Amino acid sequence: MKNTISKTMTLPLNNVQINDSFWSYYINLVRDVVVPYQWDALNDRIPNAEPSHAIKNFKIAAGEEQGEYYGMVFQDSDVAKWLEAVGYLLAVERDPELEKIADEVIDIIAKAQREDGYLNTYYTLKEPNNRWTDLCECHELYCAGHMIEGAVAYYRATGKRKILDVVIKLADHIDDVFGSEPGKLQGYDGHQEIELALMKLYEVTYDEKYVKLCQFFLEERGKEPYFYDIEAKKRGGTHHWADDFMIKDKAYSQAHKPINEQEKAIGHAVRFVYMCAGIAHLAAETGNRDMIQTCQRLWRNMVTKQMYITGGIGSQRHGEAFSSDYDLPNDTVYAETCASIGLIFFAQRMMQLEPVRKYADVMERALYNTVLGGMSRDGKSFFYVNPLEVYPKAYENNQNYDHVKPVRQKWFGCACCPPNVARMLASLGQYIYTVQENTVYAQLYISGKAEFEFESNRVILEQNSNYPWDGNINFTVQADRETNFSIALRIPEWCDQAEITVNGERKSLDGIMADGFAILEGSWKTGDEIQLILSMPVQRVKGHPYIRQTAGKVALQRGPLVYCIEEADNGSNLQQVMLPTDGKLEVNSDQNLFGGMQVIIGQAIKQKAENWGEALYKSNPKIETEAVTLKFIPYFSWANRGLGEMQVWVQERETI
Amino acid sequence: MKNTISKTMTLPLNNVQINDSFWSYYINLVRDVVVPYQWDALNDRIPNAEPSHAIKNFKIAAGEEQGEYYGMVFQDSDVAKWLEAVGYLLAVERDPELEKIADEVIDIIAKAQREDGYLNTYYTLKEPNNRWTDLCECHELYCAGHMIEGAVAYYRATGKRKILDVVIKLADHIDDVFGSEPGKLQGYDGHQEIELALMKLYEVTYDEKYVKLCQFFLEERGKEPYFYDIEAKKRGGTHHWADDFMIKDKAYSQAHKPINEQEKAIGHAVRFVYMCAGIAHLAAETGNRDMIQTCQRLWRNMVTKQMYITGGIGSQRHGEAFSSDYDLPNDTVYAETCASIGLIFFAQRMMQLEPVRKYADVMERALYNTVLGGMSRDGKSFFYVNPLEVYPKAYENNQNYDHVKPVRQKWFGCACCPPNVARMLASLGQYIYTVQENTVYAQLYISGKAEFEFESNRVILEQNSNYPWDGNINFTVQADRETNFSIALRIPEWCDQAEITVNGERKSLDGIMADGFAILEGSWKTGDEIQLILSMPVQRVKGHPYIRQTAGKVALQRGPLVYCIEEADNGSNLQQVMLPTDGKLEVNSDQNLFGGMQVIIGQAIKQKAENWGEALYKSNPKIETEAVTLKFIPYFSWANRGLGEMQVWVQERETI
Structure with missing residues (x-):
């Protein structure tokens, strides 16, 4: 491939040794707790957690066990992401015991692969005759992409080819099925992922076929007549989800127009950033100017109009999607953990396209706040949705907040986030330089x-x-x-x-x-x-004047860390708190909190409710306030002390 | 019936002549525009509006036309409410032409009634063998209640018995089907309405059977085992809506516990207030102390914890329902027009139970703000949902706001609100004393x-x-x-x-x-x-300190009118506007606005966005502001000048 961009590279993971007072804890946690815990989860050994059945599906498809497929159509990908995390851990430090487990899984995966290279336990077990008939909804290419990523990571770490050969055979099969040549499917994935995976496969095989296939998928996307409609018609109009919104709403999967005509971050946020990471990866290899501009344009809209201060993206539950420019609700937010991970993938590749600070700044923002906040301190529970404001009492009876869990969950029916955090942290070394x-x-x-x-x-x-x-x-x-x-x-x-x-x-x-x-x-x-x-003073951050959800409010940030107030430190009814513009803000070291962290102590004012009485509304009331001391903790560490209120953006009270 | 309460009465409508510089316009509008317009709507003669088919359903059931039933299961009630509005208009002033139309409709309704008194076009045409098998979901008693209300109003106005006899036969049939006696159904309605209607029927027939039946329905509600489960089991578990949430979620229709054990306003807001109006009506007649206390308790929770400043109730879209105490979002709000009308019914009956100002205050609040705002100035379009904050640009891409229409609609697939406004305004004379x-x-x-x-x-x-x-x-x-x-x-x-x-x-x-x-x-x-x-100075209203959606904000009210700011007067990005605590607020007469109204002109500050640049977040930015003059208009008159932003609660800036 002709590369017109200055040659850039990702540092191989075994070239980096992290020995960090902050991050080593989390990386060790991934090694010692998260990966073993997730292995148990994939094997359905976590009591009172949502079942996974993912390993079982592979075993059944491999002919090793009897039973029925269970789970989402993309259940396979949880195993692949786990394997990828294992690969990253082994790249840093070999571990024969872990490698043995992985090798056994790889044997099962290899057995589950069909003769022609096809690999997907959902279709193999449930709809063997319907392969590649519902790309829009059924995640076959998505699962393939994750398996390729897992295989590449494992191969790079161990030098063992078995799983690499499996995914080469899989990718070759995909290349046989898809393409512009007559007789092949002119289609593309519903959930982008295969694109960046193919680029990774190219980087270990040097086989340009994978770059071309990646390019084919990206260029095919959004062409009219729409592939989703064509395949739906072929299927007789059936659909796999409760309704057919994925098929109808082309923008949900960024298939509404060709990628180089897309202007805005839209639709499912994870799909969007995975796609952008794929485009950027390809463009870095090929130097395709249109694609580079597409990446720059979409990046710009996303980070200057649709990103939370925490590096969260996707502000609506419906479709786990972006909303409109400057619409960033703090409470009904989505901000999926996976989306911020994908944002980091995208940022990393933009750095490779053009090493400009803004990409690394966003990478840092997403990493230190949303991604890290997505996991509990003990590595055993996870957020899928990362709110910037939580009022558990209000949520009791309002289903508008149903997707916002005020405490981390042990596992999810749709378990994309936990293994994604694991592979992100396990591969952190790749993101430093x-x-x-x-x-x-x-x-x-x-x-x-x-x-x-x-x-x-x-x-x-x-x-x-x-x-x-x-x-x-x-x-x-x-x-x-x-x-x-x-x-x-x-x-x-x-x-x-x-x-x-x-x-x-x-x-x-x-x-x-x-x-x-x-x-x-x-x-x-x-x-x-x-x-x-x-220099790292406490900073009072304000939102763009067009964001109505931050109007009149201020957030505190110190270095890369966004702070928040929690009920555990500050009592309930945090909406009554006001931070005066001239109030003192002090950084304090709290050695008892989560192994020690810097907290911010702020002089504030709180409206008193005691004497208000029962009336919901009062004319010209006397507002009684009291001076209070607020304790701000880093956002990533919230919700580690039970159920309670939390707020990132705090009312500001101007002192004139 | 033994009445232990001091004898109170509603003034018959023909005892009241309204001649009011404010209301006569609306009442004439109902007579001259709304009722004829709705007659056209019920006959599907409004271009580009949602079809109704309601009259057609009756004609088909009457054997006068061929065709299939179309519409919601409660489509009949739109005709009944229209007839009720006509009754009220005729009570004030006879109108032979209108009466002729109504008599023709009545003939059709009478023909559509079955031999045994049963009257419901949905079941008659679609499921003749399934009558009374899905009370929970299918609104048979609700439609019956509305027909009774329409009939009573028409009979009171004209003295003509035909439709009254129809509903007496219907009510007697219901009395044969339901009751505690063996062989009768021990059930109750999914959507409360029949209760207050039976009380009205009693007031023209003096037949105590209807009071007893009302009491039976109210006392049966919420008993365990739950009737909804019993009937669902009998049906073999089928359901009529997309899912079975109405059956499962007993609190949705206030059937989770017996009424006298209910503590809070919960579930579908219209059902709740219709139920409460029924309880209060019955209690005023029977003097039942427990029921009076229930009314007082539920009223108190609703108005001191769950009501908008506009008299809107029900703050979540899901289930068109109440939320949790003090959870009153202004943008994702529901605040259905019908719910505020039902609130007025409840308030009126509470006034009859105990003439205390607070009931009339709430009645006035709901009437002058939400109910009146539910209709356009020209009487031809309507709000179903009444938001307190609207940002059309944000709504383009966020389905969280899909239910919030920023402009009034011509008609609705679920068209409960327009005819409800019509009957409310047409009967306004009943609410004055x-x-x-x-x-x-x-x-x-x-x-x-x-x-x-x-x-x-x-x-x-x-x-x-x-x-x-x-x-x-x-x-x-x-x-x-x-x-x-x-x-x-x-x-x-x-x-x-x-x-x-x-x-x-x-x-x-x-x-x-x-x-x-x-x-x-x-x-x-x-x-x-x-x-x-x-005295009617402009009042700065503040929300209870526990309401997080009004924290740091102020609303203006003058007399009973809540005010708002609109983009048409004040430009866009209203979130940037701040009202200083000491800013001058002047009442001005604007004779060009909607036939003349008092507006409030306020000195305010607006954050400037011009020099902010592109960054979404900035540390310690210099906030540039400019002095602006805000024009507040009465909330009820919003959205009469095209699409634009609107806000009731405005940021307050403390001047120290």
Whole structure:
């Protein structure tokens, strides 16, 4: 493939060792708790949790067990995502016991594959004669994509080809079925995923066929007459979901027009970002200018008109979808965990297309807030929907909030999010740096070592910090010999004041900033040290004047962390709280809270309700207030102390 | 029936002549436009409107036409409500042409009635063998109730018995089918309505059987095992709606427990208030203490925890239902027009149980705001849902607001609201006074003459005012001879300062106030004059501190009218507007607006968006504001000037 973009690369996961005071806890949790827990979940061994049946489906399809298929049409993908997470864990550190379990699963998956390469337990068990007849609704390509991602991760980690061969055979089968050639299906997936997976498969096989197939799927999307209608007609108009909205509402799966004509983030948010990640991945490989512009245009609409401060996207439950520009309700929100993970995939690939701070800023926002908040501190329960405001009492009787669970759940009937968090955290090492030619972009500040090659020399960069609690970040260089390359440090958009010293010498940022990165060119040798100091005061964040749900309100942010107030610290009726514009906000270290974290203590005012009486409405009432001290905790840590109210956006009271 | 309550009465409609600068327009509109328009709608003669087919259904059932039933299971009730409105119009002023149309409809209805008295075109045409098998979902008793109400109104107005005889036969048939006696159905209606209708039938027939049947239905409700389950089992578990939620969710139709054990306003709001009106009507007749307490308890929860400032009730779309205490979203609101009409029915009957201001205050609130706002100025389009905040741009893509139409509709597939508004306005004369023993309670201030009898003397009370624009209300007395009775004037809760003069002499309110009414005892003679001056400054209304949707916001009210801001006057992005606590608010007369109304001009501040830029969120931004002049119009008149934003609750900016 001709690549007109500057050559960029994702650092292989085994080139990165994370040793971070913040993240290592979560990565160990994924290894020690989450992956084993999810293995139990996939095997239906978690008491009182929604059943999964996903492993059982594979065993039945493999002929190893008797029984009936159970679960969503995309149940297979939960196993694939689990396998992918395992692959990432093994890439960092081999673990024979875990590998043994994975190998056994792989044996079952291989057995479940049909002779011709087809692999999908739902169709194999339930509708063997209906393969590829309902792409719109039935997730065959989505499941295939996840299996490919899992296989690539596992192969990269272990070098074992078995599952890779399975997915090559699967991808070849898909390539036989789909394509513009006569006799092939001119169709595309209902839930995008196969596209980015095919690009990953290409990266381990170097087989350009997969790039072409990816491009075919992306270019076919949205053509008229619509494929969903064509296949529905062929099926005789049947549908697999309760109603036929997926077929009718083309925008739900971004199939309403060709991708290069799409103007806005629309429809199912996860599908949207998975698609965009696929387009960006392909465009980085092929240099397709139209596709690059599509990525830029869709990115821009999403992050400047439809994203929550927490990096959540998708503000309506219906269709788990984007809403309209600037419509960002905090309580009836969707903001699916998976959508923010997909947003990170998209951001990572945009960084590879053009290393510009804004992509990494959004990646950081989504990671530290929504994605991390999607999992409990103990790794055993998860949010699917990530609200910015929760009032459990109001939810008792209003089904408008039914999708908003005020506490994390053990598992889900539709269990896409938990394994997605696991694979995201297990592969975190891939998101810290982007390498472009002779520049390494440090886009996330996570401590540990990473190994690069410049001028054929092995270079190790070590990061050290107490981020995100503290903005002092230290880099040290180790190199076989003195090597020319550039180190680009992201100066986050949230940071007003940054300082850099190189080997103790203060470096002016004037003239070295490019797209939000401070570019340190030089000839680096072992022992060189860079100190980056990002000032991290508490920031009062305001929403765009067009967002009506943030009007008159303020949110607190410090570094990448968005804060919130919870009933556990601040009592109930948080809507009565007002933060004065000149009130003192202090950062305090609370060592008892979740292993220690920085909280923000704010002087505030609370409207008193005691003497109001019973009337719902009063004319010219005397408003009684009292001074209160509010404790803000990082949003990601909310809902770890039982059921209660929570609010990110707090009423602001102007002090004149 | 033994009545332990002081004897109260509703003034017959032909005792009241409305001649009011505000209301006569609407009543004439009902006569000249709404009722003819709705007649066209029922006959499917409105272009581009949802079809009704209601008259056609009756003609087919009567054997006069061929065809199939079309419409909701309760389509019959639209004809009944139309007939009821016609009855009220004729009670005020006979109209041979209208009467002729009505008589023709009555002939058709009579023909559609089955030999045994049964009357329901849905079952007659679609499921003749399934009568009374799905009370929970199928509205047979609801339709019967409306037909009874229509018949009573028409009979009272014209003295013609034909339709009254039809409903007596129908009610007798129902009495044969339902009851505690062996062999009868121990069941009750899914949608309450028959209860209050039976009380009305009793009031023209004096047949106590109907009171007993009403009491049976009310007392049967909520008993375990649940009737809905029993009948569903008998049917083999079938259901008539898309899913079986009506059957499962007993609280949806207030059948979750016996009425006297119910604590809160819950479930479908219209059903709730119709039920409460029925209980109150029955209790006023029988003096049943438990039922009176039930009414008081449920009223209290509803108006002190679950009512909008506009008198709207039911804050969630799902189930058109009440939500939780203090959960009153302004944008995803339901606040069905019919629910506020039912609230007025309930309030009127509570006034008859105990003449206390609070009931009339709520009646006035619902009438002047939600009910009146439910219809366009030209009487040809209607709201079903009455939002307190509308942002059409946000609604384009968010199905969470699908039920909220930002402009009134010509007709509805479920067309309960338009004819309900018509019958409400046509019978407005019934709501002005409550008579209890020798006291006439003036509960609404609507100009015109009303005729009473005290001490066997005919007494005419004439009201004159420019209400609701002005709080000066004049009463003059005409009496055959000097007569002892009391005139009780409501001093509305919204009024801080009231003055009364009797024959020019100032009367102190001290010692004459009882439950919010100023009681003027006396011996009255022709020419006596009472002047009531209710001061009507603009009031800044605040919501209870527990309502999170009004926190930090203020609404303007003047007299009974709640005001709002519209895009037509104030531009878009109304969320950016802030009303300073010390800002000047002026009442202006705008003679060009909808035939002339008082608007409120307020000095306000608006956040400027021009220089904000593209970022969705900004840290410590400089907020640019500009002084703006806001024009508030009465809420009832919103959405008469095309599509645009609207807000009742406006951000408040404290001036210290």
